[in-house]
Amino acid sequence: MAKQDKRDEIVRAALELIAEHGFHGAPMALIAERAGVGAGTIYRYFENKDVLISELYRELEERIFPLLMVGYAPEKPIRERFLHLGTGLLRYFIENPLDFRYLEQFHNSPYGVAHRRDKLLGENGGRDVFRELFEEGVAQQVMKELPLVILFALAFGPLLSVARDHVLGFVVLDDPLLARTIEACWDGVRR
Structure with missing residues (x-):
């Protein structure tokens, strides 16, 4: 090999x-x-298991980000960009259940806490299209004026829960239901 x-x-x-x-x-x-x-x-x-876990997370992020950016147009209205990113993320999760389950564990573990904090605060040294979108949405008064962590929870909490329920077989997300789900997430953050 x-x-x-x-x-x-x-x-x-x-x-x-x-x-x-x-x-x-x-x-x-x-x-x-x-x-x-x-x-x-x-x-x-x-070097050790911690490095393996962090490296695997980094590789998954590198796999997901380009897929989300296909067809993403930063000049489009906030709502359209939100729907694009949310749909892409949810599709990725339901098409890659192992990746979803890993990411969910990572984000809900000590490994993911610092990473999540740095992303929310913009201290990860890179661009974060979700944070930028939410900051722009608040600045343009298109999204509710709430702390980013709450906007993320309102938008992505339900999305992650629905992805989990799809992976577990509690619901089948076909295209119309997927679109309505992302719209409902938008309703949670729009002004």
Whole structure:
């Protein structure tokens, strides 16, 4: 197996095991076994489990962001951009349930708290299209004048809950229902 293939197998195995069993239920030895590599091989690519978890999150973000930006037009009205991003995010989650389950665990763990705080406060050193959209929406008085953390909760809390329920089989999100769901999320933040 080539070096990049081994790394990819380790990342895939970590994603699967963490999504299925959580961070604590996915020891490095089990990840190595699932990846078909020796336990010591993981440490050639990742210094420790914390680095693996953070790197996997970074890779998922890098996978999602370009997909969300396809067809995104910053000159369009706030509402249209919100619907575009929300629809893209929800579609990604329902089409990639392992990624969704991993991201949900990451954001609700100590690993994700600092990352989430930095994103909300704009201290992550990069651009965040969601934060920028919400800041612009508040400045233009198109969105409710609330702290960003509350706007994010009103917009994405329901979206994440619906994605979770879809993944669990409680609801089937077809295109019309998906569109109505994103519209309802918009209703939660619009002025």
